Structures are given as structure tokens and as C-alpha cells.
Amino acid sequence: MEGGRVTRLARRRWATAAELLQLVNAEPGITRREAAERLGLSSGAATELVDRLKRLELLNESRAEHTGPGRPTTILEPHEQGPLVLIIGLRASGWELRLSDLAGRLTALTDAPYEDDRPEAVLTTIAAAVAGAVDDAEPRIRCVVVSAAGPVSGTALGQLSARHWLELLDLQRLTAGIPAERRPPLLVGNDATLAGVAEARTGASKDTSVAVHLMVATGIGGVLLLNGEPALGAHGTGGEFGHLPFADPALECTCGSYGCWDLAVDGRALARHRGEPEPADPEDYARRLLDDLESGRSRSGDNRGAVALAAGAFGRGIAGLVNAHDPDVITLGGLGPQLRRTAPEAFDRAYRSGLMTVHQRQPPPVLDSVHGADGPTRGAAYLGIDHITSPAALDRWAGNEPETDTAAR
Structure with missing residues (x-):
């Protein structure tokens, strides 16, 4: 190896091993026989590869339950002393x-x-x-x-x-x-x-070609995923959807811009709609308010009205992203699922009314994330x-x- 870069020979030597280890990660409990079939390896080649990875403390095997004809096989799992x-x-x-x-x-x-x-x-x-x-x-x-x-x-x-x-x-x-x-x-x-990557690998947007993930916390983060890979932009900052100018242009954001979508959806929006000062911790403020409404501790019409306004702004902005990116699915993380759940009619009405006609017959589903926090x-x-x-x-x-x-x- 020269200059810290892998040589072509080393790349060829380790390519199949890399595929096997990634398969073990993607499909927990996979057997040696299943892995060989997936990778197009003969039984002998699979045995040789697995034995090499065991010697290097990358893989271990445990006996799989014998459920049919043929020789017993083993389950592949990471070595307890591996990387x-x-x-x-x-x-x-x-x-x-x-x-x-x-x-x-x-x-x-x-x-x-x-x-x-x-x-x-x-x-x-x-x-x-x-x-x-x-x-x-x-x-x-x-x-x-x-x-x-x-x-x-x-x-x-x-x-x-x-x-x-x-x-x-x-x-x-x-x-x-x-x-x-x-x-x-x-x-x-x-x-x-990263939350969007998790949903694309093993979550709500698995096996989709185009997905949008949104996470509401202090602001709205997100990512566009193309065949499971995040579109990061030229400088790595792609997916800052919360800074799209979907809110009142008179509102100044900490990012240096005005009218950011963040300010219409998160705890700062909820406080503003309730006539209260901006909270020191917008995420905690929003969570406590949503928890109170969901649990019945709060029955205030003003509180429900504030949440409905924020949920509507959230749904309307998601419609804009659908119109722009034509995704198969939108997944929600952070406080997003709870915000929608607390004011479902306001969210759905804003989402559907914001879609172009071409999307209205079959709107992309908006799904809660599998991995959550x-x-x-x-x-x-x-x-x-x-x-x-x-x-x-x-x-x-x-x-x-x-x-x-x-x-x-």
C-alpha cells in the first residue's frame, strides 16, 4: 500500500470479503449457505472466505437450526474481538x-x-x-x-x-x-x-428509490435519499430543509436568513402563537406542550390552536418538498410524528391542498420513522x-x- 491508498490487488483481494461483512450487517442471522447464494459463491469458496475472516477476528459462526435436507449450515456473526x-x-x-x-x-x-x-x-x-x-x-x-x-x-x-x-x-x-x-x-x-440513512437501510423508507426524511427538534433537519444514499450537496450541507423560506419573511433565523420554515413549525412557533416569549429550549418546550395535549393534561383551545397552526405549516412545507422532489415516501422523526398526531386534520388538510394536481390522486405516504430517537x-x-x-x-x-x-x- 502506498500513500495511504489501497492497491488494486488489495482491492480485489478484499472486495468479496467486504460484500460478505456488509451482508452480515444488513441481514442479521444470515447463514453461510444463504450468504454464499447471495454472493454467487460455491460452497468451497464460501468456506475458505469465512475461515479467512475468522482467523482475522472479523467473523464468527454458530450452528443454525437444521430445518431441511442437506448438510447443516451456520449463522454468520461479527467476531467478539472484531473492529x-x-x-x-x-x-x-x-x-x-x-x-x-x-x-x-x-x-x-x-x-x-x-x-x-x-x-x-x-x-x-x-x-x-x-x-x-x-x-x-x-x-x-x-x-x-x-x-x-x-x-x-x-x-x-x-x-x-x-x-x-x-x-x-x-x-x-x-x-x-x-x-x-x-x-x-x-x-x-x-x-x-444520519437518521434518514437509518430509515433507508432498515426503516420506513427501505427499498425506495426516492425518499425524504424530516426530523423536527430545534428546527427541521432532513435529507433527500436517492436509492438509499443521501444527497449532500456540493459542500455537504444538503438537506437543511428547515431553512427554506416557507415562513413569515419578517422572522429572523439564527442561520442569518429570514422566513425559515423552522420558525413556523418548532417550539418557537408554538410559543409565538401562544403569545409567549421565545423559549430557551424550543424542543423541550414543544415536547411538553404536545405531551400535555396528548395526555389530556391540557384541554386549552389556545394550545390546540397553536399546534394546529404549526402542524399546518409542517404539512404545507412537506407538500412543497413533494412537488420539488417527487419522492416515494416521506418519513418523520423527532417531534414530527407527535406534531402530526396531535393535529391530524390541520396537517392533512395543509399537506393535500399544497400538492400539485399530479400528486393529489396518490399522495406519497407520510410515515413515522421506525428508529425514532x-x-x-x-x-x-x-x-x-x-x-x-x-x-x-x-x-x-x-x-x-x-x-x-x-x-x-
Whole structure:
């Protein structure tokens, strides 16, 4: 290998192994026989490949239940000492660290609130935890993925508006405490984008050619998915649907623009419709109001009216995205399902009346996400697994050579 790039020979050597490991991730419980059929391998070739991956501590086998004629087969599963993905979640209210194995099984390491308003201090605290996690699992962590509740470009976070972090932050400092020769590659993705990836892989938009995912929190994040792959735009910031100018143009957004859709849908809109000041935590404000209405603790007509206005703005904006992108399905995460559920008539009326005639006969279904609050983490795991099961990464694992570059989703 030269210049940190995998050679053509290594790529050929590991291509089928990469396909097999990705199949084990996509179809938990797959047997060796089923995997061989999927990949077009003979029984002998499959046995040889599996044995090689077992020696490298990438795969293990357990006996499958014998249900028919023919020889017994085995279930393929990740090796307990195999490579891992370390996931950093930068949420609105706190941060977390989780590990994922090749099957996407998650292990929680840390879940903590932000204990400082200064982003530099917070990132320093997280970086120390990241370095400790890498040391503890040495040399198994082969990739670090950040899921961030804000726009990202490369390894930079544009803002975390819920924390009033409005300056560009270089997230490479999260792995800066790891010696360069042992530092895993860093991948960074927006949380809503990663949640959309999870829905496309194993959720509500699986097997669709065009899907839109939307996540309501503080603002509206989202992503357009084409055959399961996110359309990220020229600089990685695609899918910032909440900053489409669908709201009152007199309303100023923290992004620097006016009239952003965010401001017509999230907790800031609900507070404005109720005649209250902008909440410090719009997501928590919206969740408490929606919970009160759903549980019957609140029967206020004013509260229901405020939610109906926000749900209508949400449905109308989704109609605009349907008109623009012609998706097979729209999936909703975050507070989106609850907002629609609390004011279904207002949502449906606005959604259907906003569609072009060509879409009105068969409107694309709007579905709740399968993965819910875990969507961003699961999407981050899939992104990391794609990386560590690539031919280049497998070649490095076999030679025990760490990778030290960075990339972004």
C-alpha cells in the first residue's frame, strides 16, 4: 500500500470479503449457505472466505437450526474481538458516546449533559472521553463518527443553535488527544441526515428509490435519499430543509436568513402563537406542550390552536418538498410524528391542498420513522460500518495498520 491508498490487488483481494461483512450487517442471522447464494459463491469458496475472516477476528459462526435436507449450515456473526465504530452524539441537550460492532449492535459508554456554555470547553471534555475509549478498546476502534444536531461541512459544525453555538467549530479536535499514529479516521454527519440513512437501510423508507426524511427538534433537519444514499450537496450541507423560506419573511433565523420554515413549525412557533416569549429550549418546550395535549393534561383551545397552526405549516412545507422532489415516501422523526398526531386534520388538510394536481390522486405516504430517537445513532453506525468494511479498511485491519485521514458524510 502506498500513500495511504489501497492497491488494486488489495482491492480485489478484499472486495468479496467486504460484500460478505456488509451482508452480515444488513441481514442479521444470515447463514453461510444463504450468504454464499447471495454472493454467487460455491460452497468451497464460501468456506475458505469465512475461515479467512475468522482467523482475522472479523467473523464468527454458530450452528443454525437444521430445518431441511442437506448438510447443516451456520449463522454468520461479527467476531467478539472484531473492529468497532465509536459514535459521538452531539445532541441539543447533551452528548453521548456509543460503540457499534459490525452488526450495528450498540453499547452505551457515556451520556452526559453539557456542563459548560463554551463550545471549546465542551469539546475538550468530549475529546478526553474519546481518547480514553480508544485506549480502552485498543486497537479495535477503527473509525469515529460524529452525529451533530446542526449543519456540517467536512469536519466542521456550522452551528448548534439549541446551545447558541453560532460559530464554525472544527470537530477534528474531538480526536486530537489520540496519538497521530493510532488516530482513527473521523467522519461527521448531520443527525437528521444520519437518521434518514437509518430509515433507508432498515426503516420506513427501505427499498425506495426516492425518499425524504424530516426530523423536527430545534428546527427541521432532513435529507433527500436517492436509492438509499443521501444527497449532500456540493459542500455537504444538503438537506437543511428547515431553512427554506416557507415562513413569515419578517422572522429572523439564527442561520442569518429570514422566513425559515423552522420558525413556523418548532417550539418557537408554538410559543409565538401562544403569545409567549421565545423559549430557551424550543424542543423541550414543544415536547411538553404536545405531551400535555396528548395526555389530556391540557384541554386549552389556545394550545390546540397553536399546534394546529404549526402542524399546518409542517404539512404545507412537506407538500412543497413533494412537488420539488417527487419522492416515494416521506418519513418523520423527532417531534414530527407527535406534531402530526396531535393535529391530524390541520396537517392533512395543509399537506393535500399544497400538492400539485399530479400528486393529489396518490399522495406519497407520510410515515413515522421506525428508529425514532435512535435514528441518528443507527445511521452513524451504518456510516462507520461502511467505512470499516471497505476493502481498504479490511486490508489495514489484516496488516494492523491504522488509518489517520478524515472524511465527512
